[in-house]
Amino acid sequence: MDLPSVFVDVILPCLNESGALPGVLAALPSGSRAIVVDNGSTDGSAEVAAASGAKVVFEPRRGYGAAVHTGLEHATSDLVAFLDADGSLDPAQLTELQAEVSRGADLAAGRRRPVPGAWPWHARAGNALLAALLRRQGLPVHDIAPMRVARRRALLDLGVRDRAFGYPLELLVRAGRAGWSVREVDVTYRPRTAGKSKVSGSVRGTLRAARDMGRVLRG
Numbered sequence: 049m050d051l052p053s054v055f056v057d058v059i060l061p062c063l064n065e066s067g068a069l070p071g072v073l074a075a076l077p078s079g080s081r082a083i084v085v086d087n088g089s090t091d092g093s094a095e096v097a098a099a100s101g102a103k104v105v106f107e108p109r110r111g112y113g114a115a116v117h118t119g120l121e122h123a124t125s126d127l128v129a130f131l132d133a134d135g136s137l138d139p140a141q142l143t144e145l146q147a148e149v150s151r152g153a154d155l156a157a158g159r160r161r162p163v164p165g166a167w168p169w170h171a172r173a174g175n176a177l178l179a180a181l182l183r184r185q186g187l188p189v190h191d192i193a194p195m196r197v198a199r200r201r202a203l204l205d206l207g208v209r210d211r212a213f214g215y216p217l218e219l220l221v222r223a224g225r226a227g228w229s230v231r232e233v234d235v236t237y238r239p240r241t242a243g244k245s246k247v248s249g250s251v252r253g254t255l256r257a258a259r260d261m262g263r264v265l266r267g
Contacts, residue, residue: 055079056146056197059119060133061112063087066096067242068135073100075139077146083122084133085115093133113208113215120203129197135241136166137195144233145197154202154228157220158195158235166239178217187224188232192216195235202228 058080060072066089073082082102086094088110098104107118116130127149129142137158145156160167179190194216206222208215223230 055125056127056129056142057081057083057119057123057125057200058129058131058139058142059116059123060084060097060102060131061087061115061119062089062093062097062133063110063115064089064091064093065133065242066091066093068240069093069096069102069133070100071241072131072133072135072139073097073102077140077143080129080139080142081125083119085119085122087111087115109211111212111215113211113213113218116215117208117211120200123200126199126201127197128200128203130195132194136238138236138238141233141235142195142197144235145195148231148233149197149199152229153231155196155198155219155223155230157189157191157193157230157232159189159191159193159232160237161234162237163239166237182217182220182224185221185224187220187230189220189230190232192220193232 056079058076060082062069062084069084076082084097084102084104086104086106088108094104094106103122105118105122107115120128127146129145131137131139131142141158145158148156175192178192182189206219206226208218208222210218220230
């Protein structure tokens with residue numbers, strides 16, 4: 049069966065990633081359409097993304113969840129992927145996640161395997177703790193993954209409400225409660241191409257993300 053020309057929409061939340069975007073967009077697998085959601089960049093990221101052929105949409109409300117949800121609303125393909133725009137993940141590995149969904153998974157999530165120096169201890173420790181809590185609830189995951197593939201309609205039907213850094217955790221919590229089949233795929237995690245991470249780049253950023261995710265768990 050022939051695949052449509054756009055097989056998967058790839059949603060990339062973006063805040064000041066002009067240095068990384070060209071390489072990330074160039075490495076997307078064939079059949080992908082990039083939807084870059086500019087979340088208030090001041091470095092020309094939107095213009096860089098458009099020049100590289102991406103569809104650019106704007107979300108003025110700051111927050112990871114706000115950006116990815118806006119991207120999801122603008123997507124039109126059956127399959128959608130989420131990918132950070134900072135170059136820390138290899139876009140080519142999206143094909144491995146797409147294959148898991150094609151084989152029956154409701155959600156394929158990239159389990160990060162970091163190269164030395166890519167993942168600060170404070171961010172890695174917080175991620176491990178949250179994943180352990182999810183496993184205690186019966187969801188077999190080891191990473192609150194920033195690289196994911198699922199079906200667009202099913203994601204919208206989950207009704208994820210968080211619009212900040214708690215979005216990926218709430219997605220997993222709701223997926224578990226809905227009985228989704230969640231499969232992890234090992235993906236390489238590298239130092240970001242340019243700039244500084246809003247989450248793992250500082251202890252303060254990690255604590256802010258932990259606050260948002262803690263609110264999800266309490267809710």
